[in-house]
Amino acid sequence: MKMERDYTRDISEIRSMMERSSKFLSLSGWAGIMAGIYALAGAYIAYSVFHFNPDEIIYNAPSGLPEVIFLAILILILAIGTAVFLSCKKANKRGEKVWNATSRWFLASMAVPLAAGGILILVLLSKGLIGLIAPLTLLFYGLALFNASKFTYNDVKFLGLIQIALGLTSSWFIEYSLLFWAIGFGVIHIVYGIYMHLRYER
Amino acid sequence: MKISINGLHKAFENRIRLGIMSALAVNDKLDFTSLKEYLDVTDGNLASHLKRLEKEEFIDVEKSFIDRKPNTKYFITEEGRAAFEDHLKVLEKIIKSQK
Numbered sequence: 001m002k003m004e005r006d007y008t009r010d011i012s013e014i015r016s017m018m019e020r021s022s023k024f025l026s027l028s029g030w031a032g033i034m035a036g037i038y039a040l041a042g043a044y045i046a047y048s049v050f051h052f053n054p055d056e057i058i059y060n061a062p063s064g065l066p067e068v069i070f071l072a073i074l075i076l077i078l079a080i081g082t083a084v085f086l087s088c089k090k091a092n093k094r095g096e097k098v099w100n101a102t103s104r105w106f107l108a109s110m111a112v113p114l115a116a117g118g119i120l121i122l123v124l125l126s127k128g129l130i131g132l133i134a135p136l137t138l139l140f141y142g143l144a145l146f147n148a149s150k151f152t153y154n155d156v157k158f159l160g161l162i163q164i165a166l167g168l169t170s171s172w173f174i175e176y177s178l179l180f181w182a183i184g185f186g187v188i189h190i191v192y193g194i195y196m197h198l199r200y201e202r
Numbered sequence: 203m204k205i206s207i208n209g210l211h212k213a214f215e216n217r218i219r220l221g222i223m224s225a226l227a228v229n230d231k232l233d234f235t236s237l238k239e240y241l242d243v244t245d246g247n248l249a250s251h252l253k254r255l256e257k258e259e260f261i262d263v264e265k266s267f268i269d270r271k272p273n274t275k276y277f278i279t280e281e282g283r284a285a286f287e288d289h290l291k292v293l294e295k296i297i298k299s300q301k
Binding site: 013097 | 220221224228235293
């Protein structure tokens with residue numbers, strides 16, 4: 001006969017396996033906080049150094065458009081790099097592998113909306129519709145989060161909805177789109193990161 | 203007899219088999235590699251436990267080819283799901299009665 005604690009352990013292992021094989025839970029709140037800080041710094045540099053602040057859909061950027069694009073890509077790489085690094089760390093701590101079927105599904109469900117959005121943005125960029133770029137990054141990022149939320153913490157769904165709402169609103173108020181972008185990718189990420197950290201990592 | 207005295211199915215006495223059933227209970231289908239990553243076991247060990255569950259008809263396989271390489275996907279059968287749910291109920295009952 002097994003002892004009682006064995007059965008309790010059976011139950012907790014079943015639970016953990018069900019969770020682990022259906023949800024990617026190695027996302028770190030700190031990744032959100034750091035991504036938010038990079039985004040705020042980036043938006044500030046774009047605005048104050050490169051004087052980038054679209055006010056119309058068809059916007060003639062002051063001289064530094066390639067620099068702004070380079071800056072945006074740099075922020076993206078930094079944010080993704082930080083998220084991957086922190087996820088690996090968190091997975092190790094939990095005694096799990098970061099690269100498994102769940103994380104692959106999570107990434108694939110993010111990748112489809114992001115790739116579609118990325119291609120659309122490149123098309124608009126080549127047609128000079130610079131003003132739509134910031135709203136569309138918010139919109140497609142929100143769609144990606146919403147789509148991937150079924151493979152991770154449910155809270156990510158609401159983060160996605162917030163970004164979608166911000167993206168749509170800023171497509172109407174193009175003159176404030178950089179501000180909306182800083183709120184969505186900066187402030188909201190930081191707030192969400194802190195919330196996730198307090199809720200799941202303490 | 204497959205069922206031991208306390209009502210627990212013998213097939214679920216092993217933690218790895220219990221793990222396989224738990225993962226398949228919440229996923230439509232999983233391939234061998236995914237299961238191996240979740241359970242952190244050797245190929246041979248996993249294969250023998252899968253065979254055992256297959257023999258009980260708790261899980262079934264779907265064989266296909268991806269890039270001409272064989273790919274085996276496992277899924278839980280209706281019988282397996284019922285047995286697994288019964289097992290959970292019995293576990294719950296035992297734990298409650300021992301409190």
